[in-house]
Amino acid sequence: MTARFALIDVFHDGAFTGNPLAVVSGAEPDTATMQAMTRWFNLSETVFLLPPTDPGADYRARIFTLAHELPFAGHPTLGACHAWAALGGRPRETGRIVQECGAGLVPIRQDQDRLAFAAPRLLRAGPVDDATMREIVAVLRISPEQIVEARWCDNGPGWVGVMLRSAEEVLAVEPVRRIEGRIDIGLVGAHPPGGEVAWEIRTLFSDGAGALVEDPVTGSFNAAVAGWLRETGRATGPYIAAQGTALGRRGRIFVAYDGADWIGGRTLTVAEGILPLDLSALTPRQP
Template sequence: MTARFALVDVFHDGPFTGNPLAVVSGADLDTATMQAMARWFNLSETAFLLPPTHPEADYRVRIFTLAHELPFAGHPTLGACHAWLALGGTPRQAGRIVQECGAGLVPIRQNGDRLAFAAPPLLREGPVEEATLRDLLAVLRVDRERIVEARWADNGPGWVGVMLASADEVLAVEPIRRHEGRIDIGLVGAHAPGGDVAWEIRTLFSDGAGALVEDPVTGSFNAAVAGWLRETGRATGPYVAAQGTRLGRRGQIFVDYDGADWIGGRTLTVAEGTLPVDLASRQAQFA
């Protein structure tokens, strides 16, 4: 038995500049096999396309990191939608796609060469506890006085947001490389006014084996940041954020407001093929 897969470049600014996503479709896989395949792809996330179970959804997706399943994540949402459309998927409503995932239903819209999802509600928000903040500062190797604001920004992956005074300060952070236990940190800092890009984003997460990994582009954290900036008056209209700069990427995130926060980016299939699902199932038995 085989499954189809596509490698999709999400939030790119030209081929091979965004965040790669593996999208697997066309096979009935158990959870252990999905997790084994996600570990093998060795990307920040792997998405699995499935038939919807909700009457309003166009398709369903399950999203896996190297270590666990997520109820929602941003670049897998856009990449899975891109792959579903490329496979011939037709939305119930032209120009509007509804994705079903662990966090519920997520609206997605097409805008020229970009897809955008409506930011889901936060699962946790508000100030960060003192003990958690101390841990964050130790991981980031940042002095407390450099923190403009820190707050929970968890819409699924568990992000804690840390705002610094500028984009340059965000880019200068040199975090530790190993951290025992799960941690998900997002950094945000403003660029100088008048440029093409308004904000610089970085995200760091633990891979389940103690290593701290930097994600090239993170739609879920950008979605949380969009609400944060709007609620605090730091952004009052559309803007563009950059991410992946320290990794040599050129990720671009387009944020719009129209009663909802829409998080958009360009998507592109860069490779596709088939996978031997039986082998993956056997590997899952030994994981």
């Protein structure tokens, strides 16, 4: 039994500059195997592309991190859509693709040379409690005075959004490397007006093994930030955000307010191939 896989560069600004994603299609392994395959790929997320169960969807996506399954994530949504279309997928409705995932149905559209998804609703919003804020300040190794505003930005991954005084301060953060328990922190800071990008984004999460990991580009957090900036009047029209700068990447996220908060980015297939799912025949016998 085999499956297909593709490695997709999502939110890139030129090949090998975005967030890599593995998309597996053509088979439906059990959940434990999906999680094991995700750990083996060792990317921030792996998506399993499946037939839809909802009549309003074009395809279904199960999204895994190294530690657990997610109901929704942004760069896997765009990467899964890219892979589905490359495999010959045709939407039920012209100009509108619908992904089914743990968070429900997510609309996706073609936006010039990019794909864009409509930001899903937040599962948790509002102010952050004092105990969580103390933990975040300690993890980020910053002073409380640097924080302009903090709020829950949970739309699947449990992001806490932390706005600092500038993009420069965001890029200067040097967090701890290890942490007990689970934490998901997103940082945002403004660039000076008139530049190529308006906002700098960084996201940090625990990997389930005690390490704090930085994600190259994170669609889910950018989706929550788009709503945050719109609601507070900090953004009133389209803008471009940068992410991955601290990792030597050039992630670019294109945000538009057009009946929804649309989160767009470029996608590119970098590699593809076949995966064997029955590895018993390949396992060397013990002498």
